[in-house]
Amino acid sequence: MLFAAVQVTWAASGTTVPWSPDVAYAPGVQLLLAALAVLAAGACLATTRTLARRGRVTVAASLILAVPVFVMGMAGLPAYFVMLASFSGVESATGLAHTLLSAVGAALLILVAMSYRRRLRGRCPRCGHDHPGDFDGPLAHPGPSLASRRTRVTVYLLMGGLLPWAAVKTIWTLGGDAIGVTAQGWRESNAGASGVAKALASVGIDVTVLAAAAAVFLLLGLLHPWGQVFPRWTLFLSGRRVPRLLLLLPAWLCAVGLSVYGVVLLITAPLIGIGVLPKLEPSGAFTTSSGITWMVAFGGLAFGGLGFGLIAAARSYSARTRPACANAATPVPTPSAGRSSSVSPPA
Structure with a gap:
């Protein structure tokens, strides 16, 4: 949502945001990026809910569409790193801001997509293993x-x-x-x-x-x-x-x-x-x-x-x-005749 708000602000104010040294984002493109960010935000919220098949397909399609766009938006990150590390100055503050916002968005979307994929497969959304109990315990x-x-x-x-x-x-x-x-x-x-x-x-x-x-x-x-x-x-x-x-x-x-x-x-x-x-x-x-x-x-x-x-x-x-x-390292207790079951301590 922050990414969307920034893109709308830039488009409305006519701020120049470079895509390359010689090409800048058009206001229409910035509004499309904002709309895609809003769609991705809705998809992220929906991943925590139980959805019908059509809803799952919609969420997956939204993430599949959004992730590559955000990844391409952060492609200039190494160049900006060299500029900052060498104290050469930044050619465009808006270009750097767009790259950083895209990088954060891509990282978060990828993490959400991984967690959602694990959830759909019946695995722990945090560690990806199939284990008993909740997934909010120690790692x-x-x-x-x-x-x-x-x-x-x-x-x-x-x-x-x-x-x-x-x-x-x-x-x-x-x-x-x-x-x-x-x-x-x-x-x-x-x-x-x-x-x-x-x-x-x-x-x-x-x-x-x-x-x-x-x-x-x-x-x-x-x-x-x-x-x-x-x-x-x-x-x-x-x-x-x-x-x-x-x-x-x-x-x-x-x-x-x-x-x-x-x-x-x-x-x-x-x-x-x-x-x-x-x-x-x-x-x-x-x-x-x-x-x-x-x-x-x-x-x-x-x-x-x-x-x-x-x-x-x-x-x-x-x-x-x-x-x-x-919990993934703790075997499920198996009752035995005449003896009480025991559980091995967590690794």
């Missing part, structure tokens, strides 16, 4: 575990897609020339960068490479046990359980935008190379169209690799850390 969390070898190898290979992109960026930052970009041209194109970005560049660190390193750190936490229990170097947090959403929320929110963007770049670069799409004109620090094409391909490998790596790692982490209601 039993599994112990720390390492992702499977297959998952680790897959994620490491996807992380390797960062190497060409990060290597080129580092060469430019260190004062070298590569793929049609000179060190002088790179410095001139980044003359308006923030003080933090310039300070990092002075020691050979590009701020976008640093942001990618943060994503790699998140990936490693999703794969290894220290992402489930705070390690010793976290000082006063050492030994405490890591909240699942602390890793899963940034992983899923960034994975969507990165993977979609990476796929688009990976499709675009070969099509330009074989002449299906027109060549990109040199711009900024680039002096050749082939250099831009190579950078598009490197970006696709980097962003797509990070995005799909986060998806694979987050799926593994979610399954390994999924808690269960304490």
